[in-house]
Amino acid sequence: MAKMRSLLLTVILLVVAAAARAGEVDRLYVIDCGWAHAADQSLWSPGVNVGIPIDFSDNCYLIHHTGAGYLLWDTGITDRLAALPSGQLVQATGQTWHRSQTLVAALAALGVKPADVRYIAVSHVHPDHVGNVDQFPEATVVIQKAEWDYALKLPVKPFNPEHNAQLIEGDKDLFDDGSLTILSTPGHTPGHQSLLVRLKKTGYVVLSGDAAHFEANWAHRRIPAFNSDKAQSAASMEKIARIIAAKHAQLWINHDKPSSEALRHAPEFYE
Numbered sequence: 001m002a003k004m005r006s007l008l009l010t011v012i013l014l015v016v017a018a019a020a021r022a023g024e025v026d027r028l029y030v031i032d033c034g035w036a037h038a039a040d041q042s043l044w045s046p047g048v049n050v051g052i053p054i055d056f057s058d059n060c061y062l063i064h065h066t067g068a069g070y071l072l073w074d075t076g077i078t079d080r081l082a083a084l085p086s087g088q089l090v091q092a093t094g095q096t097w098h099r100s101q102t103l104v105a106a107l108a109a110l111g112v113k114p115a116d117v118r119y120i121a122v123s124h125v126h127p128d129h130v131g132n133v134d135q136f137p138e139a140t141v142v143i144q145k146a147e148w149d150y151a152l153k154l155p156v157k158p159f160n161p162e163h164n165a166q167l168i169e170g171d172k173d174l175f176d177d178g179s180l181t182i183l184s185t186p187g188h189t190p191g192h193q194s195l196l197v198r199l200k201k202t203g204y205v206v207l208s209g210d211a212a213h214f215e216a217n218w219a220h221r222r223i224p225a226f227n228s229d230k231a232q233s234a235a236s237m238e239k240i241a242r243i244i245a246a247k248h249a250q251l252w253i254n255h256d257k258p259s260s261e262a263l264r265h266a267p268e269f270y271e
């Protein structure tokens, strides 16, 4: 009987905790979190556009949820690059990365301190997405368990392994109110994920991480040579396409520079 009662109490507490966080997304900011010049775009589109350079955008997305507070989707390339005017070459991809401002400064301009960020959800653990996680030691990192396991095996850890983390397996309605839904979209990396955001005025937006890098790669379902799993990559793109159709959602492709530039950037926001 006592056991039943404590179980019931636990259930009530969980429901109350979920209700306390339930709410809606009232603001979504697009923040410039770096850019790169790549010498040969065919690394991302095998056999296509060989030897042709391309520029990448790299965004962070600051999301305000009325119940849970601030959530950051990806953190961009490391803030250290803001001090290097000619950028830094990454040999493996032939990309030279730049940052025109730090993430911390961009947040400060919005009146947001690192301690105000309660959650950091990361699409995956490549350096252009997790470069600044450790600047938010109080935030909970929301990541797929498969990605976390993969990260822990890397020679250089993408962020402090002691960081508070919420490990997810598959899709997850983060605050149980349909406003922010993590979508498991593996293939680029073993535990890659995307985020479905519901906004009152804008409607649904899918932040697709690196499920596709450019508009043309999305349109032609091109899969980079270095993805961890080709079949999973293809299946994840189809999953995103199904959700876009069902929700009449917009797809925001993080690294596609022309479409990124067409978005309103902070301090403006989407609601």
Ligand SMILES: [Zn+2]
Pocket (backbone or CB within 6 Å): 126, 128, 129, 210, 255
């Ligand atoms: Zn990337």
